[in-house]
Every structure is written in structure tokens, then in C-alpha cells.
Amino acid sequence: MAIIKIQRGSGFADKIRNYKVFINDEQVGIISEGEIKEYNVSPGTHTISTKIDWAGSKDVIVNLKENDVVNLKVENYTAKHWLISVYFIAFITLVHIVLFITIDFQYTSLLFIPTLAIMAYYLTFGRNKYLTLKQL
Numbered sequence: 001m002a003i004i005k006i007q008r009g010s011g012f013a014d015k016i017r018n019y020k021v022f023i024n025d026e027q028v029g030i031i032s033e034g035e036i037k038e039y040n041v042s043p044g045t046h047t048i049s050t051k052i053d054w055a056g057s058k059d060v061i062v063n064l065k066e067n068d069v070v071n072l073k074v075e076n077y078t079a080k081h082w083l084i085s086v087y088f089i090a091f092i093t094l095v096h097i098v099l100f101i102t103i104d105f106q107y108t109s110l111l112f113i114p115t116l117a118i119m120a121y122y123l124t125f126g127r128n129k130y131l132t133l134k135q136l
Contacts, residue, residue: 002064004039004048006031007136009075019050019074019131031074043068048133050074055122055130062135071136077122077129088115 006021008031018030023039024047031037031050043066050057062070092112122130 001040002043002066002068003070004041004046004062004064005036005069005071006039006048006050006133007036007071007073008033009073010034014052014076017052019052022049022051023047048072050131050133052076052131055127057131057133058128060133060135072133073136074131074133076131 004023008019010033015033018032020027021029021031021037021039023041028039029037041064043064045061045063048060048062057074060072064070089112092115
């Protein structure tokens with residue numbers, strides 16, 4: 001038998017939610033934040049993916065021999081980009097306050113459009129990029 005090990009990173013957006021784990025398009029389990037799960041599989045080529053609701057990860061294809069162990073890590077896109085989002089929102093808020101106080105400019109809320117566009121992307125076209133599943 002070969003082993004597929006999946007480690008789940010932390011991400012604020014999905015902290016209390018489980019990801020579904022699929023091997024060869026069949027759900028084999030779920031994984032919670034910070035957990036490491038092992039799945040015994042037969043030698044050969046396997047397709048692994050993870051999902052949460054309608055979003056998920058791209059497929060990872062591995063070719064395993066007898067007694068091979070493959071290590072994978074799954075995390076959501078915010079695990080890497082949450083700090084950038086926080087800084088961006090803080091910057092826009094600061095710009096809005098400064099412009100509103102100094103020149104009574106009331107349209108700085110339009111600066112939030114890029115953030116909303118990123119969120120819309122991951123809900124539609126980028127739904128299979130919401131989770132990142134990579135081999136370690």
C-alpha cells in the first residue's frame with residue numbers, strides 16, 4: 001500500500017469549516033484546520049483534490065509505487081493574502097477619511113471595487129483556485 005498524507009494549513013476565512021478530500025473523484029474524508037490525515041491507497045496513479053462548498057482546488061496527480069508516501073498541503077487563498085487585504089482596507093479607509101475631511105470628497109468608497117472584484121473572482125471563475133493543494 002502507498003500513503004497519501006494531507007496537511008491542512010490555517011486560514012481565517014475557513015477556520016471552523018471542514019474541507020472535503022477526494023481521491024480519484026471519490027470523497028474519502030474531511031480535514032479540519034491544522035489536521036494531518038493519511039489515506040492508504042493502492043500503487044498507481046491517483047488524482048487528489050479538495051473542496052469546500054462550490055469552491056475547491058486544482059487536481060494534483062501523483063504516481064505512487066508500493067510503500068511510497070506523498071505529502072500534500074491544502075490551504076485557502078486567504079492564508080497568504082489576508083494581510084495584504086487588511087492593509088489594503090486600512091489604506092482605503094484612511095484615504096477616505098483624509099479626503100472626506102479635507103476636501104469633502106464623497107466617492108472614495110469606489111476604491112473598494114478592486115477588493116470586491118477579487119472576492120467575486122473566487123466565487124465564480126476562480127472557484128477551483130480558492131484552495132491551494134500542493135505537494136511538499
